[in-house]
Amino acid sequence: DAKTTQPTSMDCAEGRAANLPCNHSTISGNEYVYWYRQIHSQGPQYIIHGLKNNETNEMASLIITEDRKSSTLILPHATLRDTAVYYCIVSSDSGGANNLFFGTGTRLTVIP
């Protein structure tokens, strides 16, 4: 599975949009982009995933570039509770032994 590159940390003002970038330049055609987050030392929580189209759900939006080499997770109105480590993962998810490689993620701090 392709690996990803994310900034180590980011800050965002409360109420503003948080835009978290992710590079995955070696992504292959059948690999999806997943985002999870981990608040403090709790278990990671699924946020969203996509293949090539932009996706939106109640938590966030995912924007994937046309060449699929990068993507951005958008939290439209960040709150203090969004302070967490955000993981960008790409995986072919063959339905078999899907081992999502979590890496070290981006530590997002939402500032009051």
Place this chain on the structure above:
Amino acid sequence: EAQVTQNPRYLITVTGKKLTVTCSQNMNHEYMSWYRQDPGLGLRQIYYSMNVEVTDKGDVPEGYKVSRKEKRNFPLILESPSPNQTSLYFCASRDRGTNEKLFFGSGTQLSVL
């Protein structure tokens, strides 16, 4: 409520004393896995199971055992714990379909003295 339950939440033990961390899910998921998390290393997969009686090694299986006798349970066994197994452990499960999201337990912080 759909959930993955791990026990215990915290565990302190001594080198060589066998221990088991339990994991149970109530979502009838076929796939379950164990991860460990260490500072600077992210989450690394220890073992996974595709179904009952089907288990396989992940990236860091040394020193661990698992079993999957029932669909809902996937215990992690450390037969002879060592200090380098001090870590935060997570169990996860998901349904078998493609692109199904992983559900994680709340974690077990293990300290081996």
